[in-house]
Amino acid sequence: MNNLLKKILFIDLIKGLLITFKTIFTTPVTIRYPKQKRPLEDGFRGRHAFVRDPETGKERCVACTKCAQVCPSQCIYIDYSINSETGARVLTKYEIDALRCIFCGYCEEVCPVNALVLTEFFEYASYTREDNYFNKEKLLSNWDEFIRQYEKTEYLNKFWHLSGIGRDRLPIGKREPKAVSKKEESQ
Template sequence: MKQLLKKILLIDLIKGLLITLRTIFTQPVTIRYPKQKREIAPGFRGRHALVRDPETGKERCVACLRCARVCPSQCIYIGYKEDETSGRRVLTKYEIEAFRCVYCGYCVEVCPVNAIVLTEFYEYAAYDKEENYFTKEKLLQNWDEFLSLYKHQEYINKFWYLRGIERIRLPYEKRFPTPIRIKKEG
C-alpha cells in the first residue's frame, strides 16, 4: 500500500527536485582554473628541483645515492666520479623521470644535505615527453625559477626536519636545517 502511494504521488521525484533546487542557490565548488588559481596546501609536492648552494652556486648533492635507493618507482638516475684530490664524489648526472614518479617525498626526506626538493609548482604539463624528463641542469633551473617566484625571504622545506624523530639521530644538516636566504633583485 505504501509503495503504491509513493508511486502515485511521485515522492522520490519530488525529493530529487528539492535536492536540485537546494543546490542551485549554493556556491559552486569548482573554480575557473586559468583565471583563478587555488591556494597551495602546506606540504604540497610538485615539480622536482635540485637545491643550489647560495655560496658556491653549485648543487648541494654529494652523490650519496640514498634518494635513488629509497625511490619506490626507481625514477632517479645518478652518475658521479671520484675526485682524485679530495676523494669526494662529484655529481656528473642527476636525472628524474617525472612520469614514473609517485611524488611520495621519500627522496626529500632521506637526503642528508637537503639537496632535492619537491617544489610547489603544479603547472608543468607538456606536449613533449622529454620536457618531463628532468636532467641536472633542468632541475637546477627549476630551483632558480621556484626561488624567483617564492614570496618569502627564507625557504625551509617541511620535509627537511621530520616530526617524531629525535634530532640527535638525524645527520647534522637535518638536525639544524639552515633556511635558504632569498635575495630579491629590485
C-alpha cells in the first residue's frame, strides 16, 4: 500500500486508535497514591530510627561506632564518654545527616545489637534540611512513629538477620535476632 493511499484511508490514525482502545481494557500500572499504597518489599530502606528498648525505654546503641565507620557517605556522627565504674561506653551524641545518606543499609547490617534500623516509613519529605538531620531523640521518635503505624504485631528487619556468614562469626545479637513486639515497645 503506498503512502498516499495510507493517508487517504487514515491507516496510521486507525492503528493508533486501536492501541488506545485496547489499553482501555487492561489493568492500569499506576495506583491512586496516596489513597492506595503498594506493599513494600522485604528489605525496603526508609527513614532511619533507633529501636526503643522495652526495658529501658531508651535506645539500644552501645556506641561501638561501627555504623559510622562503615557508612560510605560518612553521614553518621557519634560521640561517647566512658562510665568510670563499669568502663562501658555511654552514648553522648548520635546524629545522621539523612540528606547525605544513600540508603545502602550497611549501618543497620553492621550494628551488633540491632539498635539502628532503616524503617519502612518513607513519607517524610520536608521543606528544611534540619528536618532530615536526625539526632538521638529524633531517631527514637522516628521509631515510635513508625511502629505505631506498622500493621503487624512484630517487627523483624531483614538486615538484622544476616545470611551467608557463619553463625560463629556473627555478634550474639545477630545470631538469632529477636523480633520487636509492637505491643511491648510502642510508647
